[in-house]
Amino acid sequence: MQRPQIFIGRRKTSVARVRLVPGSGTVTVNKKTFEKYFPTENHRRDIMKPLEIVEALDKYDVIANVRGGGRTGQAGAIRLGIARALLKLDESHHDTLKKARMFTRDPRMVERKKYGQPKARKRFQFSKR
Secondary structure, eight states: OOOOOOEEEEETTEEEEEEEEESSOOEEETTEEHHHHOOSHHHHHHHHHHHHHTTOTTTEEEEEEEESSOHHHHHHHHHHHHHHHHHHHOGGGHHHHHHTTOSOOOOOOOOOOOTTSSSSSOOOOOOOO
């Protein structure tokens, strides 16, 4: 018996390990239901976008383990993992997913705080006298 492949998705400091299993369309994140883990509609919509694009909402069960970052980064990481898994399952989805920019790994990260400043870009108030 072959083990299901695990696909990695990353965003900000979040890392998601995603498995797609043929099923009815249930999504499990860190052993919790999808709705419980992501209470906001925007995150849920973002995660389901690759499945919507290829019209496979009720064909696969998604099992995701995600660590690090906040909810937005985790949702983006899961989305990338799902897109990569769909590509591996069926190469014909490549053009539609690429056109929708589902394979783009968002490179934006938090900028580090610099010494002598209160934050990354904010400066202390200038005083002439």
